[in-house]
Amino acid sequence: MWAYEQRLQYPVKITKTCPKTAQYIISQYGGPDGELAASLRYLSQRYTMPDKQVGGLLTDIGTEELAHMEIICAMVYQLTRNLKPEEAKAAGFDAYYIDHTAGIWPTAAAGVPFNACEFQSKGDAITDLVENMAAEQKARTTYDNILRVVADPEVRDPIKFLRAREIVHFQRFGEALERTKAKMNEKNYYFCNPEFDKQFGKQI
Amino acid sequence: MDNLCLAIPYIPVQKWSEIYDFATALEEGTVFPELNKPFFVAPERSNTTLSKANVPQLLFSQVCFALDDVLLYLDTHPGDMKAKEFYETCLKKKKDLMSENECGCACISHYEWEQKPLVWEGGHC
Known part of the structure; x- marks a missing residue:
């Protein structure tokens, strides 16, 4: 069960229309390392995690990622809410405008639509936690790349906030990996799949 | 490093230490100074x-x-008493703000959507 709180985790107040910036930012909604993929990745993986605390962490980070998706969508919305067709054309946002007008739709910056192949739920705790650590790093790099090309402080503030969260989440997934390893056989972490080969019981 | 196994990653587990005040934490994107790693272009x-x-x-x-x-x-440090104490302090403060502060209250019980700007319009609470 989820309950909605009518607020953004970090406020978004963008006053200047800029379809070019919207095109960059939208990648963190529907792109390969975006917040939608992050949320679905963690909320899908949690069911079969052998460590309950790790399943809980995936729930809480997956929930926070939904809030980040909301921040990203609010940014795209505010960057395009007064969009004129000529501006869309001049900024290279015209292909998006033709298909979606100024509606919000999950796609990557390069125009590839969102799809579930952008993340994995592999059913192996080590594999999934290492994927999650990589995912946080990929999202951080995307935010670094956005910060290099966007000058408007009203856009940079929430982007810097979201970037900082990737580093915190990376640390937490690392700690989750340490918790998972602590219950496994350190002589061979790859002897079995701790989520699937349940015959090995608690000592895996 | 001698006791570590090959072919598996290791991450040092964070220990509870100094934390930022509420205002700085939201500005920096974390309550933990040791996890604040800004980018050089920002x-x-x-x-x-x-x-x-x-x-x-x-x-x-x-x-x-x-x-x-x-x-x-706390998800990765469930037994950490100092973290738990801080969590309880924050939770109490949130509840107090929800009862005293009109904004906190409106944030949770929302049905009068027309009364103020929506969150994505810049009405952030």
Whole structure:
């Protein structure tokens, strides 16, 4: 069960229309390392995690990622809410405008639509936690790349906030990996799949 | 490093230490100074957006954010008493703000959507 709180985790107040910036930012909604993929990745993986605390962490980070998706969508919305067709054309946002007008739709910056192949739920705790650590790093790099090309402080503030969260989440997934390893056989972490080969019981 | 196994990653587990005040934590994106690693093209402290925010809304967001961050710490450190104490302090502050502060209250019980700007319109609480 989820309950909605009518607020953004970090406020978004963008006053200047800029379809070019919207095109960059939208990648963190529907792109390969975006917040939608992050949320679905963690909320899908949690069911079969052998460590309950790790399943809980995936729930809480997956929930926070939904809030980040909301921040990203609010940014795209505010960057395009007064969009004129000529501006869309001049900024290279015209292909998006033709298909979606100024509606919000999950796609990557390069125009590839969102799809579930952008993340994995592999059913192996080590594999999934290492994927999650990589995912946080990929999202951080995307935010670094956005910060290099966007000058408007009203856009940079929430982007810097979201970037900082990737580093915190990376640390937490690392700690989750340490918790998972602590219950496994350190002589061979790859002897079995701790989520699937349940015959090995608690000592895996 | 001699006791570590090959072919598996290791991450040092964080220990509870100094934390930022509520306002700095939301500005920096974490309550933990040791996890604050800014990017070289973004050295400036963020304050353009937060300095324009309405004060009661901002206070509520700051407390809620500290709660979000310490929750994740507790997920990987469930026995940490200092973290738990901080979590309880934040939770109490959130509840107090929800009863005293109109913004905190409106954030949870929302059905009069027409009364103020929606969150994506810049009405952030």
